């Protein structure tokens with residue numbers, strides 16, 4: 001029998017019932033219930049028939065190198081986790097669409113493992129998913145981004161997407177939730193989002209610690225053979241590797257809670273518009 005992961009379950013339950021809505025107001029909802037790709041046709045159809053489904057969140061991320069210690073899926077997994085927690089808080093009004101797990105990352109291609117899409121490919125996938133959701137009758141879509149390289153492309157395309165689809169549509173990176181004061185309050189480096197440094201590593205330690213693996217990581221030993229062409233980028237890679245050591249689960253937990261509250265508020269405003 002698999003041992004239940006109590007600390008994580010407790011953490012997710014805490015998030016699902018965080019400060020904005022007291023625990024008593026939020027009945028337990030199974031975390032999979034708000035993930036479109038985990039639902040059956042019957043479950044989704046019934047949500048529509050009952051008129052309860054009002055909005056969708058589309059997480060966008062990347063599959064890209066995150067230094068020596070952090071899994072490639074970080075940006076996708078973090079945006080999806082924030083989306084899921086927000087949808088749980090607003091259940092059954094909000095569903096999370098299948099994440100776009102590869103983003104625009106050409107500048108990391110000199111580091112092994114990174115996958116990248118051309119900007120037009122990425123935007124075409126995002127648009128087609130939004131159009132699919134609109135076809136099923138969802139009139140409100142929040143694109144929740146977790147990868148810096150997607151940000152400009154999404155922001156510049158949303159007005160056109162909105163016009164073509166005739167729905168309420170916004171695109172935000174989840175770190176828009178954080179003011180510079182919050183960054184200073186919670187992080188020694190005050191750097192959000194950074195890349196695989198204190199912030200993202202703290203997020204992962206809180207949400208999915210199995211994706212942080214320090215065993216055998218020795219930056220000094222490998223830095224000469226990483227093959228990073230741009231000296232500025234190489235220096236940054238080394239700096240972020242050092243800053244990542246400042247990460248803690250407690251920092252991540254506090255910052256995730258803030259992002260979830262922010263997304264819940266954005267969705268409430270969008271649904272009320």
Ligand SMILES: [Zn+2]
Pocket residue numbers: 066074075146147195196200
């Ligand atoms: Zn990242």
